[in-house]
Amino acid sequence: VVDAHPNPYNGVIVAPTTETSSPVGVALYKTTASYFGWLQTHGPSSVLAVNTITVGDDVVVAGATSAGGVSVAAADTFSGRVGYAMTGIADTAYGLVFLQID
Numbered sequence: 001v002v003d004a005h006p007n008p009y010n011g012v013i014v015a016p017t018t019e020t021s022s023p024v025g026v027a028l029y030k031t032t033a034s035y036f037g038w039l040q041t042h043g044p045s046s047v048l049a050v051n052t053i054t055v056g057d058d059v060v061v062a063g064a065t066s067a068g069g070v071s072v073a074a075a076d077t078f079s080g081r082v083g084y085a086m087t088g089i090a091d092t093a094y095g096l097v098f099l100q101i102d
Contacts, residue, residue, distance in 0.1 A: 009039070017067045023082050023101055041102040047082075049089035057085045059097055070097060 008024050014031065025039025026047060050062040050069035060080040062069035070082060082101055089095030 012039070014068075017063065019061060019063050019080065023061050023080060025101055026082075026099060040099060042099050044086060044096050045083075045099050046094045047089075047097045048094055049091060051091050053085045053089040053095065055085055055088050059083060059085055 008021070012024055013020055014027065014033075025041045026045045028038045028040055031037030047059075048066070048069040050066045050071040053059060053070070053072055058073040059070040059082055060073045061082060062071040063080075073081060083097045083099040086096040086098050089097075
């Protein structure tokens, strides 16, 4: 038996408010659909917080709350995790998250 799956980095949708797949990375700069870009999948990265995030919190894609943002994972959330907070991040501010997507 052979399973085939398309490359997860082909046709990436930038920060939709309705999730269509699992997160694949954080864009290092603004990229439009007409261009190629780089995605960071591991290590410290600056991300947008939706609601207040505390050091050490597991963070997930904020989804419908705010396109491109991350929020604290609920206790029963196991999917969509992108990493953990390295610093405290105020609501609507950018802060460091250690990405663990790959």
